[in-house]
Amino acid sequence: MTTWLVTGGAGYIGSHVVRVLQASGRGVVVLDDFSAGIESKVPDGVPIVRASVLDRVAVEQALRDHQIDGVIHLAAKKAAGESVDIPLEYYRENVVGMLTLLEAMQAADVKALVYSSSAAVYGTPMSNPISEDFPMQPESPYGETKVAGEWMARDCGVANGLSWIALRYFNVAGAASDDLGDPSVNNLVPMVFRALSNGERPQVFGDDYPTPDGSCIRDYIHVADLAEAHVAAAARCETGVRAEAFNVGRGEGTSVLEVMNMVSEVIGTDVNAEIVGRRAGDPPASYAATAAIESELGWQASRDLRAMVSSAWSAWQSNER
Ligand SMILES: NC(=O)c1ccc[n+]([C@@H]2O[C@H](COP(=O)([O-])OP(=O)(O)OC[C@H]3O[C@@H](n4cnc5c(N)ncnc54)[C@H](O)[C@@H]3O)[C@@H](O)[C@H]2O)c1
Structure with a gap:
């Protein structure tokens, strides 16, 4: 060992x-x-x-x-x-x-x-x-x-x-159990939850990027x-x-608006996101090629966006209680 x-x-x-x-x-x-x-x-x-x-x-x-x-x-x-x-x-x-x-x-x-x-x-x-x-x-x-x-x-x-x-x-994103959620507010999913907890509208930074729905794409x-x-x-x-x-990564691009929609689905109510101006330094899109880690390390992601958002939401709520 x-x-x-x-x-x-x-x-x-x-x-x-x-x-x-x-x-x-x-x-x-x-x-x-x-x-x-x-x-x-x-x-x-x-x-x-x-x-x-x-x-x-x-x-x-x-x-x-x-x-x-x-x-x-x-x-x-x-x-x-x-x-x-x-x-x-x-x-x-x-x-x-x-x-x-x-x-x-x-x-x-x-x-x-x-x-x-x-x-x-x-x-x-x-x-x-x-x-x-x-x-x-x-x-x-x-x-x-x-x-x-x-x-x-x-x-x-x-x-x-x-x-x-x-x-x-x-x-x-996500959590393996409710006690292991992401407490920081730097990442999109906890930022959305924090806004909702504060009774605010979560913000989307820019909807005029050269992407299918105009919001930034991430993996x-x-x-x-x-x-x-x-x-x-x-x-x-x-x-x-x-x-x-x-x-x-998962090798799949997901837009900020798609994440907002998934949060709405998971929590059962429209998050009513607010479109605001772009943030400096955000690339329009960034997602991974994952062939190397799959073939060299035999690793591949198995959990989807819904699993990330729902586990993160569950952990967030347990911290709020
Ligand atoms: N969270 C993300 O989305 C993300 C993305 C890319 C890379 N990373 C990298 O992953 C790593 C972990 O990130 P995380 O999200 O778990 O962050 P985190 O802040 O939750 O964890 C960092 C841990 O390191 C400890 N730490 C910080 N400085 C230290 C020091 N000088 N000596 C000893 N301990 C120290 C902190 O107390 C904390 O427990 C970091 O290197 C980060 O740059 C994170």
């Missing part, structure tokens, strides 16, 4: 990853500074290291104490818009954090890494679907930090045989499917693969 350290394991995605890793029979340890994480999301019995990935001594100690075989590195700041205003905080948490983790891994001779990357590395794609060999042209400091993380992993792969996989997540992926992709990636790293970046 191998043991994996999950940084950011008390967060939205990390708490799902911890559960599927456990279910796969692997040992799991969580390292989190609880800047955004919630302790009750870590299952009973999973050891928690309360530390920042910026703390080199604490990370190396955790790797040695728990005889870690590999790391799934999710701990990061994640709001692209915010990163434009406070870029240095993003560089510190995401880039220095990754650097510090890699130094600690090298010192403790831990040679497997699954890294949380993002579709933000592509910026506005030249066409869709986006395959992994498209140029990385991030359009925010956040996206830049994710590119820098991939570069650091790549270079460590060459220099010291690090076996790594970067997973470029598209738009994550929505259920967090439970995404979590399973981490297990597939960890299993591959355990075999000593050198280096790879994979898109994690």
